[in-house]
């Protein structure tokens with residue numbers, strides 16, 4: 398059982414079998430696994446925990462050095478985090494939406510060009526869209542990830558493939574250490590080429606931001622203004638490169654795969670898809686018999702898309718990309734809850750998938766029920782008893798909650814323990830979460846207004862997709878997700 402299961406599923410099985418807290422020993426290390434929301438929050442928010450560096454440091458050679466994602470919670474991390482965080486504030490999300498709309502419109506054009514009969518890997522397409530969004534939003538750079546689809550042999554397309562393939566290569570190298578040296582094997586040589594290209598792209602991006610007139614307050618602008626706390630001077634190139642690489646690394650697969658799981662879930666639940674379309678039509682964002690010309694999506698619309706937001710949240714509950722969750726090392730003896738004492742040196746793991754799917758935390762955890770998010774406070778553990786699928790918020794409350802949940806600053810009552818933490822919790826939570834939320838809701842709104850997505854026959858139905866689920870640094874679908882994008886009008890004619 399141990400080897401045949403994906404690690405996040407194994408962690409869920411163990412939580413169901415041994416409960417919300419259990420421990421084991423890994424050589425000299427005492428490891429405690431926690432899916433109890435209150436204990437998890439105490440640990441993740443404690444100033445006496447830090448990242449387990451050896452679990453992250455293997456990424457440093459690929460990301461060209463230690464960075465926001467992989468480094469210790471020290472003065473340097475604090476300076477960079479504080480420096481760049483305003484780029485993801487609520488004010489900048491209007492700009493983020495403009496980037497998403499532009500990139501997603503190109504994607505929709507590509508889907509239209511390919512037609513409904515061709516099965517396409519929507520996972521790869523959504524990864525490309527995420528790359529374009531991060532390029533524009535963070536660096537004012539067109540990565541050409543979608544546009545190069547029309548020119549498969551172009552240099553731009555090779556670069557895109559290198560960026561996308563680099564995560565895969567990192568996974569292969571961590572699984573098979575000797576792959577580093579197996580130069581007689583074509584895949585290993587190809588891996589070196591990909592990683593070489595990846596590094597060139599990141600160097601070019603650094604050159605680009607240094608020579609471009611950057612909009613004030615964007616990620617690149619703030620990064621260049623960040624000072625090294627040791628020297629008081631701007632970060633050196635050696636320090637800037639890993640931060641640029643980490644943003645792509647942390648943002649592309651997480652957002653892209655979530656979009657894919659969302660389209661997969663909707664393809665299996667036509668009644669949910671119909672409600673999403675109805676919501677889009679009621680706001681004039683999708684064509685309807687009464688309104689054949691839908692209008693453009695605006696920032697204000699995102700808060701009105703209450704049901705679509707519920708669908709995205711339910712997707713992130715069932716398929717959190719960082720599914721094995723957060724690993725933290727306790728740096729000074731720590732108490733959590735009433736009875737838990739963790740001595741310094743203990744490793745505490747909070748597995749996101751297990752926490753989100755444990756029957757101790759959720760009713761009907763294996764069912765796709767976006768309606769549960771229409772109940773106030775569903776993300777909090779205390780809401781479990783009241784979280785009856787039928788009870789509803791007033792329209793006003795639902796709108797206010799939807800608007801608040803788009804940004805990190807307004808994530809609700811911080812004293813309540815959360816049972817839903819796809820973006821992590823505590824000081825090392827996801828700095829890019831507001832961009833991810835805007836990106837996912839807007840992309841789904843724009844695509845679903847125009848297309849209905851149907852699983853390709855060769856995916857083997859829902860069971861085939863679930864069997865292909867694979868944890869490779871983030872949770873995804875091995876081999877991609879082939880689907881048909883059926884334009885809504887022709888869809889209607891078929892009916």
Ligand code: HEM
Nearest residue numbers: 465466647648651652655719819820821825827828829833
């Ligand atoms: C659905 C999309 C996303 C999810 C679920 C997600 C989730 C997470 C999680 C769980 C962590 C903590 C990782 C750990 O401690 O091991 C994290 C960190 C981080 N994420 Fe995201 N992320 C998403 C999208 C993004 C985007 C779009 C960006 C930026 C463009 C981004 C940038 C980062 C960075 C830089 C960190 C490190 C933050 C720090 O330690 O200070 N993420 N993310």
